[in-house]
Amino acid sequence: MAQGLPGVTAEAERADTGRPRVVRVRGLTKRFGERTVLDGVDLDIARGEFVALLGRSGSGKSTLLRALAGLDDATGGELSVDGTVAVAFQEPRLVPWKRVRANVALGLRVPDPRAAADKALAEVGLTERGGAWPLTLSGGEAQRASLARALVREPDLLLLDEPFSALDALTRITMHRLVLDLWERHRPGILLVTHDVDEALLLADRVLVLDGGRIAHESRVDLDRPRHRDHPDLTALRAALLAQLGVTTDEGTA
Template structure:
């Protein structure tokens, strides 16, 4: 657990979270808290349970057996690996999807401006590049001013250059909006660059909970992930 979790209000509290697929235990009595505005990167090998944990927080695991205590804020946004834009709705309509605020459209236009897509409000999602589509997805996730942003490898499908630009954008957006963030990734450098805190998951348990400012962080993380350079 983070050392300062007791002093600050926590956005997310996870106690004894377990998830099983049949006999296979994916999450094994996991504890984790994320404080308000804290950016946590969740690293782990394939099958370590990181996506299962994110889906549990997003409430997308209704067919999965398991128990535990979860406390999450009211306003939660999810960014998926694919942009998941509805192809039959224009960009702005995608951004304000499910937003019931009276000034939804104005906020949507502002959110698009924030991700550098002013003027593309009337475009169809298929007219945008992969990176632009993912920017629209970011705008959609931020337009509701979430207290918690859940991101499941949001840049995994992008090329290396676009990914670097998206890192900058996400960092700026998070500084401005200050949501608590749980970023699931397999990219060690992405985690170091973006996160305030890095959690490594291994076989459904937390193997490591560190700050990216720690010396030799890259080697420490790679070792925890079972990669020996």
């Protein structure tokens, strides 16, 4: 799914990276009745930056992502996105009565949607599955199709809401490599919502922890990719992130 945010103004300021920012959030709040989920969130994401967002269950990670996608209105604060947005969710959300190619091309406004969809399917390794029905796809194939549907629109911001959490370990590794390859090729800004500390450290330039409705912690990951889980710098970052999440190092990952 991809869409621009209505009423959002272009943002010419630069993020801390020195690159133009694609996301600027200031004092964002979101309430559900008496419950405050987001309480003054500040966030910048630069063009081409890969950011991961961690937090306990119910901390508001998906709420923030949905606000950035324009799917939910914020209660207060400022939010601007410079460009178009695409989203890939934990569930691939493919339309079951349309074949894979038609799912990828759904709502696409280009001169030749079929050709654009076929190109996107080739990028994710699904050339031979374009004519298949979604229910015949494996979990990994369905997520590849979901990514193709997002990336075919060449978004400025790609939002990933725990898209790998339901996959087996080997498929997840393959999807990590695929996402990094696609990110390096297209260079959208990415916000990945995840519960997996190692996933965040292996993929992102910057890892954030959402707690108490605000960004409570930030770690930069200044290591070349591909990264190895046992790298001493990642070990130290992992311990710091787990502590922020209230998990001691002998309890495993979040």
